[in-house]
Amino acid sequence: MQRRRRCRWRARGRNLQRSTRRLSRAIITAGLLHARSLLLRRALLKCVSRCAIPNPNVAGGGVARLEEAGIRTHIGECAQEGQRLIEGFAKHSRTGMPFVTAKYAMSLDGKIAARSGDSKWISGEESRLFAHLLRAQSDAIMVGINTVLADDPMLTARDAEGNANERQPLRVVLDSHGRMPHDAQMLNAPGDTLVAVTDDFNGGICDGAETVRMPTGRGGVDLRALLAALGERDITSVLVEGGGATIGALFDLNLVDKVVAFVAPVIIGGNEAISPVGGIGIAKMEEALRLRDVDVRRFGGDVAIIGYARGYTWEYAREYTDGDTGREGDVHRDS
Ligand SMILES: NC(=O)C1=CN([C@@H]2O[C@H](COP(=O)(O)OP(=O)(O)OC[C@H]3O[C@@H](n4cnc5c(N)ncnc54)[C@H](OP(=O)(O)O)[C@@H]3O)[C@@H](O)[C@H]2O)C=CC1
Numbered sequence: 623m624q625r626r627r628r629c630r631w632r633a634r635g636r637n638l639q640r641s642t643r644r645l646s647r648a649i650i651t652a653g654l655l656h657a658r659s660l661l662l663r664r665a666l667l668k669c670v671s672r673c674a675i676p677n678p679n680v681a682g683g684g685v686a687r688l689e690e691a692g693i694r695t696h697i698g699e700c701a702q703e704g705q706r707l708i709e710g711f712a713k714h715s716r717t718g719m720p721f722v723t724a725k726y727a728m729s730l731d732g733k734i735a736a737r738s739g740d741s742k743w744i745s746g747e748e749s750r751l752f753a754h755l756l757r758a759q760s761d762a763i764m765v766g767i768n769t770v771l772a773d774d775p776m777l778t779a780r781d782a783e784g785n786a787n788e789r790q791p792l793r794v795v796l797d798s799h800g801r802m803p804h805d806a807q808m809l810n811a812p813g814d815t816l817v818a819v820t821d822d823f824n825g826g827i828c829d830g831a832e833t834v835r836m837p838t839g840r841g842g843v844d845l846r847a848l849l850a851a852l853g854e855r856d857i858t859s860v861l862v863e864g865g866g867a868t869i870g871a872l873f874d875l876n877l878v879d880k881v882v883a884f885v886a887p888v889i890i891g892g893n894e895a896i897s898p899v900g901g902i903g904i905a906k907m908e909e910a911l912r913l914r915d916v917d918v919r920r921f922g923g924d925v926a927i928i929g930y931a932r933g934y935t936w937e938y939a940r941e942y943t944d945g946d947t948g949r950e951g952d953v954h955r956d957s
């Protein structure tokens with residue numbers, strides 16, 4: 623598997639190398655053609671990059687070419703935004719595993735559905751439009767089978783008018799024993815569906831979806847194995863849209879990288895109503911996961927709390943700007 627990953631890296635590296643080479647050539651040509659006076663050329667010949675590409679096959683190549691042509695480079699401008707733009711690619715390049723975002727919409731009293739299982743809708747329109755943007759930016763959307771049974775969702779990325787985007791993320795359903803209904807809406811929706819069953823299940827496979835057999839883990843499908851298998855398919859980011867059992871299982875295994883939690887000013891109540899993070903959880907507050915780099919945004923009457931479970935983005939920024947390129951000067955060469 624290591625070898626396959628290395629080969630894929632090399633292939634990706636070659637593609638990226640070609641594009642950074644083309645880009646740096648274009649910048650050099652544009653700079654030389656259009657800068658008439660030396661003074662103007664000096665002013666123009668500066669290239670700003672948000673971050674180095676976290677792939678050892680390409681890191682720094684384009685920068686070296688620009689520097690050779692006398693173009694001053696500066697890596698690290700708006701580094702945090704830059705790292706966030708490539709967080710899926712960055713994690714996948716380094717680990718082979720997709721970047722996992724847990725997304726949910728909960729009431730003010732911490733429920734994601736009423737006690738009957740009804741959950742449409744908790745968050746408002748603005749929040750849901752943003753949720754479609756998150757879908758559009760993800761390679762895959764994952765849910766547990768109870769969510770399919772309760773909501774019969776489409777799980778497509780759609781615009782404000784409800785039209786499906788051209789590019790659709792892969793839908794992934796955790797369904798150990800093949801409970802997926804044959805007439806589930808998502809099976810006829812644009813995009814592909816993957817149903818992950820456990821290897822002890824020998825039943826029928828539904829039309830309109832690919833079925834993958836996975837080892838059995840706690841709660842059903844072995845989630846680490848499934849994510850690794852998705853990574854093998856070049857899925858770099860997975861948006862997990864619930865329900866509570868699925869998100870809880872991922873937190874228990876420390877597999878979540880980012881959280882997008884919409885909080886709506888609505889009260890549901892009831893001890894039986896599901897909360898966003900089930901699973902086993904923790905016994906002591908000192909074990910609680912406190913998110914980092916937290917951002918709070920408003921969507922109509924709702925609030926979204928967005929944060930990171932660990933510092934992937936910053937580890938990459940440090941590693942590839944201070945260390946691995948081996949060129950001290952890459953970091954700040956502004957003068
Ligand atoms: N407000 C919101 O944002 C959302 C609300 N919801 C609501 O949540 C409710 C459903 O949530 P919930 O009941 O918690 O169930 P889930 O949707 O998380 O599905 C859980 C089921 O998935 C299967 N599964 C397979 N492997 C695993 C695994 N490793 N870990 C966990 N589950 C696994 C299991 O069924 P099996 O053993 O058969 O494989 C399990 O019972 C619905 O009412 C829905 O409306 C859902 C999504 C978002």
Ligand SMILES: Nc1c(N[C@@H]2O[C@H](COP(=O)(O)O)[C@@H](O)[C@H]2O)[nH]c(=O)[nH]c1=O
Nearest residue numbers: 727741743744745773775776777778863
């Ligand atoms: N209830 C709830 C959400 N629920 C999620 O959206 C899914 C429905 O997707 P679709 O059929 O494509 O519209 C549903 O199954 C669940 O995963 N999402 C939200 O942003 N806000 C909400 O209040």
